[in-house]
Amino acid sequence: MRFAFLLMIPFLLPSCDAVPADPEHTLMRVKESGQLRIGIVEGSGSGPTEDFVKTIEDKTGASAAIRRGEAEHLLKKLEDGELDLVIGSFAQKSPWKRHVWLSKALDGSEPAATRPVLRAAARNGENRWIMTIAESVIQP
Template sequence: MRRLLSALVVALITALTVTGCGIRIPTDPDGTLDRVRDTGVLRAGASPAGDALTVADATPSGPLVELVDRFAASEGAEVEWTVGGEEELVGRLEAGALDLVIGDFSEQTPWADRVSVTRGIRGVDGLGDRPVAILLPLGENAMQAALEVFIDGEVEP
């Protein structure tokens, strides 16, 4: 009887501890989404991608940029853009200096072993019927889930 009571107490304490910890699923081990929300800054990398993402005077523009701007606004943030080549931007993403990278990426991007890749997004002006993917830091699942849910509501399938 004493063991049963002890087991019940341990189970109750464990349940109360876990539920009181604010554990969310999915989670970001490095806290990307929480940091974006807390600081009001989304650090995005942009690599030119035809008409979907152009760069003039180090300022990116186009439908992909507008999509990221709207996502940031939905999270209470503004975008701080970094323009560069794919290799440079992926390196910065891996180092934690960027929160996402946009460009001419597909779901089968060769960078997929180093970063996380969203589902292909269809219907982006300037890319025709070709789906495009957004790159994120590996393991930042809450950030990726928030972005993909946002995209689902913004872009027609």
């Protein structure tokens, strides 16, 4: 029994490297291409948004290509993989929560789940990318 387990180890170890996974390789693509495709929802303000974009640029070594627009349009582009990140005012209980990952409030506050606040949104399942974003949000 012990011998069989030892034989399995070389096959089990490579799978450890893939956690957390990025099925669409967002973080790798951003770092390798040097381009970060960000959508900013109209009316999101500039100060905290610009600060957060700068933080993500510094963390990834990529330059942001900004596209501004309406939330629904940008979130659809995010879901389709045409954007890497969307920044805008979203409630934690947004209907988009089923389709995209939403960060904590970018200012570090903890508002009611139904109150829209400035957040970052990323494609669901892109866990390495999501971890990079989550680590960049101000901690209270």
